[in-house]
Amino acid sequence: MSALELRDVVVDYERRGGGLVRAVAGASLDVDRGRVVGLVGESGCGKSTLARAAVGLVATTGGSVVFEGAPVSTLTRRARPRSLVRLQLVFQNPYSSLNPRRTIGSQIGDGVDASSRAARTARVKELCELVGLPAAAATRFPHEFSGGQRQRVAIARALAAKPSVIVLDEPLASLDASAQAQLANLLRALSRELGLGLLLISHDLAIVRHVADTVSVMYLGTMVETGPTLPLWTSPAHPYSEALIAAVPRPDGRGFLPESLPGEVPDPARPPSGCRFHPRCPYAFDRCRTEEPALVTLADGRAAACWLQAEGSPPAPPAERAANLSAKSTVE
């Protein structure tokens, strides 16, 4: 059993002026201790909503969110149940997620369960060191720190509660290259050393590739592909994963022009018929327009929701499979 299990989660938002928008339309995800799961997709695909549902910040309409065997309840006016303390969230913007008028130490100390003041101070110092902040940081205020350091503070604050799983919503966006690399390495090391499960939400696939053990690719509220990071990256099974990877620019000085994916994520209130990706898919054929493919298990821990892939078989390059299919249909 995984530490955090999301099964067929559905989240609806009410749109101003009436009408429901299905931001997450049946998505599943597992986070194990000691592993990093990357969740990627374009903006508007529902990944942040799923992250919020995972920690109980938004109510789900359907499906289940289970943390350490118990259902995750939605946050209300009452205190969050004690058992959920071990499930933490780190927000994207460390400029607004920290209180500017309190010291770093007192903010990290909020989550520390200690019997005495001295024990609390010692633990705060330990947490600062764990995330690579100088111990003297505890007595200083957020404005004295850079964006990268503030994000370390936010992570230390999450670690204070001795969590088993941390959900991180775009923790590396808005950071410079050097701070991003430092933090990416830190997350990986923390996950290994503390046996932490991390759900890392990011629109930057290149950084996810370095940090995550497994990747889930989300499109318009559903998972279109999941699998171990490197195999998924080198041979994506879903045309959407393929397009996301082909769009990443390469810093090698060779003038490689990344591929653009035409169109944009459709309005989730009016999802396309059949496969949700078909209007943007270069390989779409008749079946894709009418029937929605389910996420099926392929070989080697991979799964994809695409009519080009066959259940139980190793993932095939979408272009190749599409060419074979159209050749067959012309013969017939």
Add this chain to the structure above:
Amino acid sequence: MSLLAVEGLRVRLPTPGGPVTVVDGVDYEVEPAQVFGIAGESGSGKTVSMLALLGLLPERSSVEGSASFGGRELLGMPRKQLREVSGRELSMVFQDPFTSLHPMLSVGQQLTEHIRLHLGLDRRSAEKRAVELLADVRIPAPEAALRAFPHQFSGGMRQRIAIAIALACRPKLLIADEPTTALDVTVQAGILRLLDRLRHEHELAVVLITHDVGVLSSIADTVSIFYAGRVVESGARDAVLQSPRHPYTRALLDALPHPEAAKEKPLVAIGGAPPTPGQIPPGCAFHPRCRYAVDSCRSEVPPLVRVGERRLACPVDPLHA
């Protein structure tokens, strides 16, 4: 002759604690129909060095040096004359297409205002030109788009509209400041392809400012690496990015996730953080973070000198093969 030649540009901005040097002696040239890329982390002076050319700095800023654009000196040019040059021959696209377009004016109003002001066309010809421009940046249904408002478009489409406005008077030089930073990678790729096509079709020179070396690597012909208000290395893209000679350029490249790196190797992070303007270390500003630093690096500011095909501000030159 270069389209734009900047020499010894030095900018001081007013702060509550007194003037702070943000750009400290920067030189570069932009050739016609070429993409010149500037890369650097936040606070490295890349944006301010461009705003200085357009006269867009806050009051009481001081600017020294020279910036010759098509043979005319931009620095110290009277405001009225500068406004005629910028907007017509020289235009700028900003990072955030959500704030750079006016939310209450239709796309057509924003496009034609510019064309009528600078080119003196009547309304009908201006609208015709506006439709051509929108088609050129690949906005679907350009006639309908003229009557639409910015909020009806996605981020990528808004950035295309901002580019169309910038191109309205057929400028010779487009300054694009982080034009893709707020966009998804899939949309970013489309904007990069658009800029690449425009420079070929319209002989447009582009200054592309970005913190993402991958973006520069895609379309820049020449690049300059900024650190703490100075250029540390510049030259042809292939040379600088494939065989960097400045320790900072090397470190910046090693810190980036590379989509084709063989295994899950950790990223090589640069220790420490970039200095903030006003607290630049003496000597080479990079020396506290540089593993090759020697005594002279701590006291003498290294000049940017020509080394073969590139320019380099590192007399130690430890990466020279």
